[in-house]
Amino acid sequence: MPYTTFSDAQVNSLIKAIDADGYAVLPDWATDRQLNELRALVSQTVADAGYNYVALSGRESVQGTPLYDWGISHDFVDLCRRITAGVTGQRPADNGMSQTLRCLTGNGGRRESLIFHYDSYVLTTIMPVCLPQTGERGDLLMLPNRRPIRRSYLHNLLDKVLVDNKWVQRYLRDRVARDEQAFTRIVMQPGHMYLFWGYRSLHTNLPVAEDALRATAVFHYHNVHGSSSLASRLRKSLGTLKGPNLQDDVPQT
Numbered sequence: 001m002p003y004t005t006f007s008d009a010q011v012n013s014l015i016k017a018i019d020a021d022g023y024a025v026l027p028d029w030a031t032d033r034q035l036n037e038l039r040a041l042v043s044q045t046v047a048d049a050g051y052n053y054v055a056l057s058g059r060e061s062v063q064g065t066p067l068y069d070w071g072i073s074h075d076f077v078d079l080c081r082r083i084t085a086g087v088t089g090q091r092p093a094d095n096g097m098s099q100t101l102r103c104l105t106g107n108g109g110r111r112e113s114l115i116f117h118y119d120s121y122v123l124t125t126i127m128p129v130c131l132p133q134t135g136e137r138g139d140l141l142m143l144p145n146r147r148p149i150r151r152s153y154l155h156n157l158l159d160k161v162l163v164d165n166k167w168v169q170r171y172l173r174d175r176v177a178r179d180e181q182a183f184t185r186i187v188m189q190p191g192h193m194y195l196f197w198g199y200r201s202l203h204t205n206l207p208v209a210e211d212a213l214r215a216t217a218v219f220h221y222h223n224v225h226g227s228s229s230l231a232s233r234l235r236k237s238l239g240t241l242k243g244p245n246l247q248d249d250v251p252q253t
Contacts, residue, residue: 003029004075011079015086018196022144022184029127029193034066038129041065042215046103053108056101067217071099080221084122087197088149092122092222101129104138104205104214113138113207116172118160121220122149124198128190129215138214140186141176142196142203149199153225163202172202188216199224 003026006014017024030038041062045054056062059071070076077097084092098121104112131137150156162168176183185206188194196203198220208214 003079006075006079006082011082011086014195015083018083019087019145022142022201023140023186023194023196026193026195028191030066030191032191035129035191038066038217039215042101042103042129042213045101046105046213046215049103050106052106053112054103057099059099062099062101067099067101070217071097071219076219077221080123080125080219083195084222088122088222088224096121096222098220098223100218102216102218104208105212106210109214110207110210113205114169114173114176116163116169116202116204118147118156118163118200118202119198119220120156120225121223122197122199123195123221124203125193125195125219125221126188127193127217127219128188129217130190131188131214132208132212135212136207136209137187138205138208140188140194140203140205141180141183142186142201143182144184144201145197146202147200149224156225 014024014026045056046052048054059068062068062071080097081092103109126140147159150159186194205214
């Protein structure tokens with residue numbers, strides 16, 4: 001990682017870019033050597049999954065790789081903390097990081113695309129490991145900064161329920177087909193780190209061809225309602241039920 005510490009001016013510049021444009025970019029976050037190492041990991045992971053969609057969640061699943069190192073990097077965690085503090089006005093816990101390596105390919109990759117959602121974490125950062133060179137590239141698509149940070153978990157849950165249903169999802173997909181210019185489309189480049197307010201922005205990725213591969217390292221920081229007793233009770237009562245409106249973090253970006 002070529003980046004180390006960031007000045008207050010640099011952090012403020014990133015916050016202003018996210019507020020104004022919907023996202024900010026840290027170019028060349030990963031070195032060529034790191035990218036090659038991560039691409040080898042992706043190739044093996046996808047092969048083990050039968051060349052279909054697969055996601056590796058948490059640091060333990062990527063031990064011995066740059067992804068593990070970044071997840072515990074003081075400099076990276078401190079950057080996320082300071083950026084998040086800039087939008088919330090609060091000092092988040094330094095251990096508020098979640099991470100996923102997400103690999104889109106095959107039928108499963110298409111099923112996991114064009115699912116609009118809000119994250120439960122304030123800050124989302126994405127670093128593409130590999131992307132298709134032509135055709136459907138799985139670009140990031142968003143309606144940036146559409147909601148404030150909710151005071152209550154219940155209000156946050158209502159936001160997610162209103163989006164996570166077949167009618168709204170169909171409306172949003174149709175809107176993309178009719179008027180893509182209404183959305184912010186981010187044509188990402190491997191090795192660059194992209195930052196946005198995942199909690200506040202309605203976002204998804206465009207599909208990739210079944211014979212292509214899109215792999216991204218996704219880091220989420222500061223689960224706003226992670227300590228909510230209501231969220232905890234709902235998770236326990238619903239057991240294995242899964243969906244973006246109830247989970248603290250779903251790898252859908």
